[in-house]
Amino acid sequence: MSFLINEIYPCLQGEGVNTGSPSLLVRFHICNLRCTWCDTPYTHTFKSDPVDKKNPSGKQKFVRFSLAELVKRLKEFPQKHLILSGGEPTLHNLGLLMRTLGDEYSAEVESNGTRIPHKQIPNFLVTDYNLMQWNISPKFSNAGENLVPEALAHWAELAKNHAHVYFKFVIRKDYLNADMQEIISIINQHKISANKVLLMPEGTTIQSQIENIWLHDECLKHGFRYAPRLHVLLFGNLRGV
Numbered sequence: 422m423s424f425l426i427n428e429i430y431p432c433l434q435g436e437g438v439n440t441g442s443p444s445l446l447v448r449f450h451i452c453n454l455r456c457t458w459c460d461t462p463y464t465h466t467f468k469s470d471p472v473d474k475k476n477p478s479g480k481q482k483f484v485r486f487s488l489a490e491l492v493k494r495l496k497e498f499p500q501k502h503l504i505l506s507g508g509e510p511t512l513h514n515l516g517l518l519m520r521t522l523g524d525e526y527s528a529e530v531e532s533n534g535t536r537i538p539h540k541q542i543p544n545f546l547v548t549d550y551n552l553m554q555w556n557i558s559p560k561f562s563n564a565g566e567n568l569v570p571e572a573l574a575h576w577a578e579l580a581k582n583h584a585h586v587y588f589k590f591v592i593r594k595d596y597l598n599a600d601m602q603e604i605i606s607i608i609n610q611h612k613i614s615a616n617k618v619l620l621m622p623e624g625t626t627i628q629s630q631i632e633n634i635w636l637h638d639e640c641l642k643h644g645f646r647y648a649p650r651l652h653v654l655l656f657g658n659l660r661g662v
């Protein structure tokens with residue numbers, strides 16, 4: 422069993438219900454999707470890491486860790502709250518990782534919601550869902566991707582019995598009506614509670630994260646939460662913060 426890790430760094434949680442919490446971001450390498458507006462395309466390839474200015478050689482940056490090596494590396498940092506992001510982190514056995522790290526650690530997972538870990542990852546236990554918060558960000562036509570209905574139904578069902586499952590949808594200002602129509606349809610079909618839904622403005626520039634009264638109004642209208650991107654507001658598109 423190995424874990425492909427793109428980067429690890431301390432930061433304030435940049436998105437979602439825990440925005441601003443001191444955390445350790447663990448970015449897993451490789452994703453099963455190819456969203457048109459993906460802000461981490463450097464996790465997609467085994468060949469090189471061309472967008473990393475700190476690594477201009479273009480050589481591979483990700484590191485393959487064994488479970489023991491990854492646990493040892495994470496314990497070198499003082500932060501005990503992990504953001505397990507990607508790429509797509511559920512391609513790895515997060516349950517085993519959290520069980521091995523032990524009770525002093527908490528985690529939240531940033532997943533695209535296209536996978537069902539206990540069915541697709543050997544030794545991921547049903548009880549492992551309780552070890553983490555799940556921030557599910559379904560990708561649909563606005564990302565050039567298709568939903569995986571069976572997986573989305575799984576997360577929606579889990580949300581009914583698990584307090585820490587949230588659905589975060591990325592919205593594009595220029596396509597607000599179309600995006601909202603699709604999101605409302607997804608929420609109705611899967612009976613997702615409005616208080617579990619967050620709307621996040623798409624964009625990797627500071628400008629994209631301000632003047633978002635349009636999104637404030639949509640959240641109020643539907644009873645959704647507003648999820649600004651704190652790390653973009655603070656640093657723009659700088660990587661590793």
Ligand code: SF4
Pocket residue numbers: 452453454455456458459460461462464507508509533560
């Ligand atoms: S799911 Fe996330 S990491 Fe994967 S392609 Fe889409 S935006 Fe990028």
